[in-house]
Amino acid sequence: MLQRSPDGRPPSMSRLEPSVGTARTRLRPMSADGARRASLTSDREQLQRVSAIARTAANIASRASLESMLSVMANEIQETDGIVGTQIILVTAGEKKLRMMGSAGFTRHPEFFDTLVECRQRGAPLATYAVLDTGMQAVYADRKAEMLGDSRWAPMHAYISEIEWKDFIATPFGSPEGIGGVINCYISPHAEVGSALCRFLEAMAEQAALAVDYHQLMERDRSRVRRDEQDRIARDLHDAVIQNMFAININANVIESLIRSSGSPPEAASKARDIQHLATTVQNDLRAIIRQLRPSVVAELGFAEAVDSFCAATSRRFGVPVSVVLDVVHRVDPAMADDCYYVVVEAVHNAVKHSGASRIDVFVGSHPSGALSATVSDDGIGMAAQSSQAGYGMASMRHRLAQWSGVFEVRARLPSGTVVTAHFMSPAPIETRSAR
Template sequence: MPTNEQIKQLQTLKTIAEKLNEANDMKTMLEEVMSELLPLISMDTGWIFLVDKDGQYELATDKNLPPALARDTKRPMCEGVCWCLNKYLDGRLEGAVNMIECQRIEEAIENNCGETNGITHHATVPLKVGNERFGLLNVAATNKTHFTDEELALLESVAFQIGAAIKRIKLAENEQSMALITERNRLARDLHDSVNQLLFSIILTARGTREMSKDQEVKEMLSYIQELSQEALHEMKALIWQLRPQGLENGIVSALKNYSNVLGLNVTIEVEGNVDIPAKIEETLWRIGQEALNNCRKHANTKDSFIALKVKDDQVVMKIKDKGCGFHYEPGVALPSLGLLNMKERAEMQGGTFHLESEVGKGSTVRIEIPIKE
């Protein structure tokens, strides 16, 4: 017959499983599970590292870190490497194990960085499902230097559930992304079939009525309506392309060339290296290129622009340059428009950098550098 302690553990495991199954937000899920897990196994402290395919890690959640590790906004937990991460990255960490010592704690003690609350060791468990690995679960307690097989088995069970939940959330995010693309395509079709055709009809009607009219004032007004409608049609075509970039399936170069034709720009494109770019980076470059070409059309007072795309040394560099009117800009100061700020943020979201050069009368240059992650 199960003991009261065993019944309590089963109830807690049930609560953890329910939270994992219901969660849709990664951060909230990990925080809630950690709060339930530590009392279950009588631990004081815990933390989770999420690790990407390139070995870059982030402190996803933590509970009751000692002051020596929590100092400077938890900087000791966010920098450098440690023994458990090295084992994980080397492929030597297959299941729950006892760690002899915590390297981060040891370094904190050596450097006299603050109170460690008597923590010297921790258990570590990989978060994985099948062959997919997502990170590490670590737990520790004051003066605890060894974890029983029962404790490690329990940790391994919870870690597997966490890994399965992470996988589920990632799949859901991918589904949402696909749903967004589908909705963009639907909206683009609707705009093309309704508003686009309506504007074209207004242009034809204005042109025909102007040719039949003998009143000069009416002719001028109809010419103005025709010009406005033509401009609106250009804007609508550009919007449709932003929603559904026809040609991106043939690569970023084709998409940018086609979009420049839609805007009525003369664009020269030079390519260096293999342009087989990951889809997320390709879409980022596409969105940045759209904004830069729109700026050229609307503000540069020139129809000529130059695009250079270079892939080398695990990074892609895109430069978009025009010889238009330019503007005064000093590096290091705030960007002068929301569009430029959006370009910068898009590049930085992919771990890249954004550079802007512009001078009155000498045009503008936007340079994007993004690392390519396999």
């Protein structure tokens, strides 16, 4: 995660060059008195730090959100001797926009980043950006005094004066997802910055990177589960509810014809028409819901690409050559393109499943008026032999064409086979313009 120095040692153990302000980015030399104190407490501190890392690792799997993970981590770091303030900041690659994901030691400051940006605009050098650019941990000796003595940091003076601190350590981390961040630690004036503390913060930075990776993985899993569930609902609506509404519409049309031929009162025929209209309205509403749950392949790929991709996939799956000629150069209505695509899909499926064809040819063309034409032909057994098996599919295609004042034709192909032709004429469905 962290870049190493040319000599192979971790950056906290390397010679760090000055890069921000006038402070040197280096490790503070430890005094003799400090060394004696360190020898007396090193065992306790080591146990404390190892425990913090272990607790943080356990929390990664138990927290629902990335913010809660990193907030817990900030509090774990804060429990370390000598650290009086902790910030965990995330930045997305390319954006350079900072987000506070965890903080301890400071009071909540909603305008923190606005104030930080103001300081940057005044020319103040930000350690957070510096270590993100280098990818290496940096220690800033006497950072508080430096900032308080620099007028460019004036907007932040009140914030940094909330706690007693002296030195500052910035430790970057990154993830394969392109999300990086920095752990900023404010060190007590009574504490020494040693290599053990720096290594501890590097270890916590690796835990932060792990938390980001884990969160991204979980989000992808949740997103996939949501998409799968939406696809299932959309499929159920299309395969069951919409088909039942289609059947209701057809039966209402038959009832209206029977009423008219039997000489029944006009009110009865009117009620049958009302049922047809209601069924059509419900169908359109359900289709709109399906498009929201599962955007059509036409919306995702574009009309021509969707037809080409479907035909290629069908050819691979069933081993039947499907040739495609696309002449779609004019703008077409998205809803019309959607219906035309599904007519092509249904016609090709019928040819593959029912005709025994050894070859299928597909042509789709657009017209300056906005109309669309599609032709699907095969060299199979012919329409008479397969019509009884493809009854519903034919009815579904006719219904899609009828909404666009379209023309649907099925004829024999010589010497054998079937030709299905669909012409979508109207710029909008004549019965359902208001619904769409």
